[in-house]
Amino acid sequence: MAGxxxxxxxxxxxxxxxxxxxxxxxxxxGDPFWSEPLVWGYEYTIRPGRxxxxxxxxxxxxxxxxxxxxxxxxxxxxxxxxPDRGHFCQFHFTEGHAGLLHIPPGVWHATQNWGxxxxxxxxxxxxxxxxxxxxKQRIDPHSAAIPFDFRxxxx
Numbered sequence: 001m002a003g004x005x006x007x008x009x010x011x012x013x014x015x016x017x018x019x020x021x022x023x024x025x026x027x028x029x030g031d032p033f034w035s036e037p038l039v040w041g042y043e044y045t046i047r048p049g050r051x052x053x054x055x056x057x058x059x060x061x062x063x064x065x066x067x068x069x070x071x072x073x074x075x076x077x078x079x080x081x082x083p084d085r086g087h088f089c090q091f092h093f094t095e096g097h098a099g100l101l102h103i104p105p106g107v108w109h110a111t112q113n114w115g116x117x118x119x120x121x122x123x124x125x126x127x128x129x130x131x132x133x134x135x136k137q138r139i140d141p142h143s144a145a146i147p148f149d150f151r152x153x154x155x
Contacts, residue, residue, distance in 0.1 A: 004087045005077045007061075007104035009033060015096055024098050026065050033063070033100055040128040046071065046111055046119035053110020054139040054146055060127035062103040066093040067122055070115025076146050079106035088148060110141050114152055 011033055016023045027034060046052050046069065056078065064073070071093045077084040093099055095115070103109050113119040127135060139145045 005075055005084045005089050005107060006082065007102070008075060008089060008107065009100075009102040010091055011100040013098045013100065015098060017096075022096075024067075026098070026100060033102060036061070036126045038124055039126065041122065041124045043067075043120060043122045046113040046121070048113050048116050048118070051110055051112045051141045051150060053141050054108045055110070056108045056137045056139075057105050057125070057127075057135045058137070059105060059135045060125045061105055062101075062109065063124040063126070064101040064103070065122040065124070066099050066101065067120040068095065068098075069113055069117055069119025070094050071119045071121070072112045072114055072152075073101055074110045074112065074148055074150075075103060076108040076148065077106075078108050078146075082106070108139070108146055110148075110150075112150055 011031075013024050013026055044052065053074070054076070066073070072090055073093070074088060074090045077087050079085060091099070091101060095117070111119070111121060141150060
């Protein structure tokens with residue numbers, strides 16, 4: 001169970017490192033994380049100090065593989081029928097600590113790069129992209145339409 005939003009799943013991945021480099025296994029078709037078919041995939045990047053979001057899909061779940069960077073992924077449950085409606089949860093990923101994150105349809109998400117290097121996320125959504133009918137809604141993260149303070153605090 002991840003945070004307080006039903007349907008959200010996280011899997012922290014083990015990176016294998018030696019003097020030559022590293023290896024991070026992330027796709028195991030037998031793992032329940034990948035139970036829905038692979039139909040589409042892409043990578044997006046986030047520059048240091050930037051926020052990508054808020055975004056939300058009505059039909060698809062997002063399956064993130066957070067590859068690189070110091071990133072915070074913030075989720076907000078906007079689903080009308082959800083008992084978790086209005087709840088937030090957030091996940092931090094750091095250099096060398098990759099992970100998988102499943103974001104169900106109807107859950108708003110934003111990714112913040114709080115580090116000094118380019119953040120990289122691969123997404124394997126459960127529905128292929130349709131340019132005629134994109135399944136994407138957006139809200140400016142600075143609009144206060146979703147009441148989240150993106151400032152980072154110590155302690």
